[in-house]
Amino acid sequence: MYTTDMYESMIAETVTISGYNNDNILAYFARPLHTKPRGSMILIHHLPGWDEWYKEVTRKFAYHGYLAICPNLYHREGHGDPVDIASKVRSDGGIADDQAMADVQGSYNFLQNLPYMDSKVGVFGTCSGGRHAFLAACTLQGISAAVDLWGGGITQNNNSQEPWYSKQPVAPIEYTKDLSCPLLGLFGQEDASPSPEQVSAHEQELKTHGKDYEFHMYPDAGHGFFYYDRPVYRQAQAVDGWKKVFAFLDKTLG
Amino acid sequence: MCTMISKTIPIKGSAKESEGWFDINTINISYDHPFKADLGYAINLDIPNQSSDKFSRIILELSPQSASTLIEGLQQVLASGHALDSHSGDSSQKRGLH
Structure with a gap:
């Protein structure tokens, strides 16, 4: 627990990692300097892109004692205002799951190569990043905890008639049997993607396969209720949600 | 997405x-x-x-409602434009406005 007499220090900076296809992509990396890291987190950004909110959250995890890295999954699209790049990505049907998972794997490899690395690794994501976090926990090796915040599109794959079908050809729910770590999910009851019905379907699948999970459905909250810079912000639910995130990581990563 | x-x-x-x-x-x-x-x-x-x-x-x-309202407005304006074109004997096709 934090007390005001503690000395604190952290470093946060842009680094380069090797991702999908051995491409060099940028990532934002933060770590505490005053204490041994208690765990490591890979943050998978949302559809609005590699933006200020995700940089802040990366530092938030470092503040709480974690090595935290957030790769720019849209690096290959070019550089500019995050919203402009995100809008282009959305118009192109998002990014391919294989590419995203390889970039997450690259982030994992970056952490493993750090000379002071000695901790478990978790994944965290919101919106499309929540979907990616679940995919990572099911398809990558070495993940010890997964946090999916309102990840949409878990129960369905792309319409096969769409040109970008091949980017997300498998509904993540189909990988549930392969989930390799505890999962925390936070959702808003007023969200339509994922809707409460879709969350229930995912929960049923987790039960069927006997997985270790913890889902919370917040009333009076919709999609993105942690985003303090957007009208969808719900203060009480967000404060409680963050407590649940860190309690979950305390239990699963140490 | x-x-x-x-x-x-x-x-x-x-x-x-x-x-x-x-x-x-x-x-x-x-x-x-x-x-x-x-x-x-x-x-x-x-x-x-x-x-x-x-x-x-x-x-x-x-908002979805605004989008519907915009579609209605576009259709109304388009219909008026087409009516003007047919009355004047001109067409948007001739002017390349397609």
Whole structure:
């Protein structure tokens, strides 16, 4: 627990990692300097892109004692205002799951190569990043905890008639049997993607396969209720949600 | 991209941003979470400036009701325009406005 007499220090900076296809992509990396890291987190950004909110959250995890890295999954699209790049990505049907998972794997490899690395690794994501976090926990090796915040599109794959079908050809729910770590999910009851019905379907699948999970459905909250810079912000639910995130990581990563 | 509801449509025209006019040939439409608007979901219109290498684009985020209202308004104005064209013996096709 934090007390005001503690000395604190952290470093946060842009680094380069090797991702999908051995491409060099940028990532934002933060770590505490005053204490041994208690765990490591890979943050998978949302559809609005590699933006200020995700940089802040990366530092938030470092503040709480974690090595935290957030790769720019849209690096290959070019550089500019995050919203402009995100809008282009959305118009192109998002990014391919294989590419995203390889970039997450690259982030994992970056952490493993750090000379002071000695901790478990978790994944965290919101919106499309929540979907990616679940995919990572099911398809990558070495993940010890997964946090999916309102990840949409878990129960369905792309319409096969769409040109970008091949980017997300498998509904993540189909990988549930392969989930390799505890999962925390936070959702808003007023969200339509994922809707409460879709969350229930995912929960049923987790039960069927006997997985270790913890889902919370917040009333009076919709999609993105942690985003303090957007009208969808719900203060009480967000404060409680963050407590649940860190309690979950305390239990699963140490 | 949470809803997976999006479509790219070829169009023809011009758009203006702070740095001037640019030709447009596609519009991307999605029903998804907006970046800015106070809405859970919005009709998002993304009009890229494909002659620019700076990702310049015009983005509109409309409530679904506003999008419906806009469609109605466009149809009414189009109908009036077509009526004017047929009355004058001219057509939008002749002027290349298609």
